Amino acid sequence: MRKILLTILLAGVCFISGNAQYYYDRSKNPDKNTGKISSPKSGRDFDRFYFLSWDNNSPMSNKDFISQSSSLGTKLGFRKRLNDEDKFWVGADFGWAVYKQYFPTQTYTSGVQSVTTDLYNYAYTYSLSANLDYFFLPMEKIFVPYAGLGIGGAYDKFAQYYNVYGSQSSSWGFLVRPEAGVLIGFKENSPWRIKAAFHYDYSTNTSSDFDYKNFMSMGFQIGLVKMAW
Amino acid sequence: MKRYFVIAACAVLILGCEPKPNSSDLVKSMVVTTDYDNTVDFTKYSTYYLPMDTVSYFNSSDPNASDTLQCSACTGYNSQLGTYPSVITSELKSKLDLTGYTQVGKKQSPDLRVYVFIVENYSVSQSYAYNPYGYGYGYGYGYGYGYGYPTVSVSDQADLYVEIFDLKNLSKGKPSLIWYSDIGDLVSSPDLGTLTVNAIDQAFKQSSYLKK
Numbered sequence: 060m061r062k063i064l065l066t067i068l069l070a071g072v073c074f075i076s077g078n079a080q081y082y083y084d085r086s087k088n089p090d091k092n093t094g095k096i097s098s099p100k101s102g103r104d105f106d107r108f109y110f111l112s113w114d115n116n117s118p119m120s121n122k123d124f125i126s127q128s129s130s131l132g133t134k135l136g137f138r139k140r141l142n143d144e145d146k147f148w149v150g151a152d153f154g155w156a157v158y159k160q161y162f163p164t165q166t167y168t169s170g171v172q173s174v175t176t177d178l179y180n181y182a183y184t185y186s187l188s189a190n191l192d193y194f195f196l197p198m199e200k201i202f203v204p205y206a207g208l209g210i211g212g213a214y215d216k217f218a219q220y221y222n223v224y225g226s227q228s229s230s231w232g233f234l235v236r237p238e239a240g241v242l243i244g245f246k247e248n249s250p251w252r253i254k255a256a257f258h259y260d261y262s263t264n265t266s267s268d269f270d271y272k273n274f275m276s277m278g279f280q281i282g283l284v285k286m287a288w
Numbered sequence: 289m290k291r292y293f294v295i296a297a298c299a300v301l302i303l304g305c306e307p308k309p310n311s312s313d314l315v316k317s318m319v320v321t322t323d324y325d326n327t328v329d330f331t332k333y334s335t336y337y338l339p340m341d342t343v344s345y346f347n348s349s350d351p352n353a354s355d356t357l358q359c360s361a362c363t364g365y366n367s368q369l370g371t372y373p374s375v376i377t378s379e380l381k382s383k384l385d386l387t388g389y390t391q392v393g394k395k396q397s398p399d400l401r402v403y404v405f406i407v408e409n410y411s412v413s414q415s416y417a418y419n420p421y422g423y424g425y426g427y428g429y430g431y432g433y434g435y436g437y438p439t440v441s442v443s444d445q446a447d448l449y450v451e452i453f454d455l456k457n458l459s460k461g462k463p464s465l466i467w468y469s470d471i472g473d474l475v476s477s478p479d480l481g482t483l484t485v486n487a488i489d490q491a492f493k494q495s496s497y498l499k500k
Contacts, residue, residue: 131307157307164317166494171326173494176319179309220309222319223442223473 102248105198105286106140107150110254112282116156118182119275124217125160125180132156132184134280138192148192152209152236156276158182179220184274186213186234186260198286199248202241205256209236213262217269232264232274242284252284311441315477318487321470322495328466330497333456336389337398338381343373344405372480376404379485380450383492388500399456401463406474408446440473447472448484450491467498 114132118125138150162178188211195204213234218227240256257279264274380402381391392398448471453463469491477483492498 159307159309161309166490168494172321172323174319174321175490175494177317179314181308183306216306220314220441222314222317223440223445223476224319225439225441227439 102199103250103286103288105248105250105288107138107288108148108252108284108286109137110282110284111135112254112256112280114154114156114278114280116158116260116276116278118158119277120273121269121271124269124271125158125182127158127160129156129158131159132278134282136190138190140198141191145198146194148194150190150192152186152188152190152211154184154186154188156184156278158184176221181218181220182274183216183218184213184262184276185215186236186262187211188234188236190236190238192238194242198242201244201247201249203244204241205239207238207240209238209258210234211236213260213264213274215262215264215266215271215274217266217271219269226268228266228268230264230266232262234260234262236260240280250286252286253281254284255279255281311476312478315473318471318473318477318483320487320490320494322468322491324467324495324497325464328454330466331500333399333454334390334500335392335396335398336384336400336402336452337394337396337455338377338384338391338402338404339394340377340381341374342404343376344403346405346407348409372484373404375481376448376484376488379488380404383488387492387498397455399454400466401453401455403451403453405449405451406446407449408475409444442473442476444475445472446474448474448487450488467495469495 112134113130114134115128115130116132117128132155134152134154136150136152138148141147141149159179159181162180164175164177166173166175168174188209190207190209192205192207195206196202211234213232214229215232216227216229218225236258238256238258240254240258243253243255245251257277260274260276260278262274265271384402385391389400448469450469450471451465452467454466455463457464469488471484471487471491474480474484
């Protein structure tokens with residue numbers, strides 16, 4: 060009886076350790092990955108990435124204040140694979156952009172008062188969002204298109220400078236940012252990639268002083284991605 | 289490699305923090321504000337009085353806050369302004385003469401009194417109101433866009449005020465303010481004399497109702 064019990068215990072320990080080995084390193088069991096990770100990876104199994112992008116934006120709201128596009132902006136973010144599927148990745152973005160426009164000297168009249176000056180209008184926007192991206196192809200491909208949605212908060216500051224004088228106002232708002240783009244690797248399963256994406260930003264930031272009822276923009280970002288595991 | 293990536297990211301973020309216009313571009317011309325009493329018919333005036341050798345001066349740091357006359361021959365506070373007061377009054381006389389009004393002496397019963405003064409280092413948001421005749425309407429900034437009170441980006445700032453009072457139609461026995469112009473900033477101006485003359489010209493240009 061004692062020998063039988065020892066034999067069962069030994070068999071159990073071997074079974075458990077065998078399973079543990081399987082779950083510890085799934086990449087060594089490609090047959091078990093069928094239907095999950097789209098195909099066995101030839102290199103690292105990247106499960107997160109970081110990126111820094113140059114962000115170009117065009118304002119879509121209150122163009123009387125600023126209508127010129129901005130090439131002064133960046134986005135910094137990271138993504139982590141949601142599960143073994145290579146499709147859904149979650150993360151966060153921090154972005155900023157500066158919009159500016161110069162209005163040459165002209166006379167503004169309101170009632171009995173007239174003012175002549177040139178104006179420098181500025182809008183400084185900062186955003187922090189939680190993001191969910193869906194990648195249409197396995198991440199080890201060279202060309203991986205995706206679509207995503209970011210939701211978060213935005214802080215906008217609007218300012219007007221004339222001579223040594225100036226006025227400004229700022230506000231916080233709720234931000235929604237749909238985005239579509241592509242990651243382009245330098246080779247299959249490349250650790251460094253190029254990110255190119257279009258995004259549309261809508262935030263509820265307002266400024267009664269500068270007549271902003273919200274802040275909307277369309278942007279194109281291009282940047283560098285560092286894959287990690 | 290990741291460390292360099294983070295350093296580069298931080299550098300880009302910091303470098304991009306809230307750029308502002310170049311200060312030398314900002315002060316290439318002065319801001320000119322004018323305001324007037326729209327119940328007044330300016331064509332009914334014929335003569336004005338303007339002292340040519342004096343410009344009053346107020347400075348928040350002046351230990352003696354009373355009027356200080358400024359002219360090339362004066363020795364009052366900030367008398368280093370030299371001929372600048374004469375530049376102002378000469379240009380004002382030139383523009384007023386073009387409107388059709390005639391300059392006369394103080395004792396020749398002028399219809400209008402032109403009062404010129406400089407205010408330095410007073411907070412813009414505090415607004416400055418001065419009336420040598422005891423009352424009038426106060427004024428400050430705002431510039432008519434509904435943008436609220438402005439801030440000032442420099443530690444020293446000065447404005448030139450030109451006021452015209454009606455001596456012909458006294459209100460409760462006192463002259464009333466019927467027009468004023470606020471011109472600034474004088475301190476940051478790269479070419480004070482030329483830009484002041486240009487600003488005075490602009491003040492009259494945007495006040496086309498000032499004519500006989």
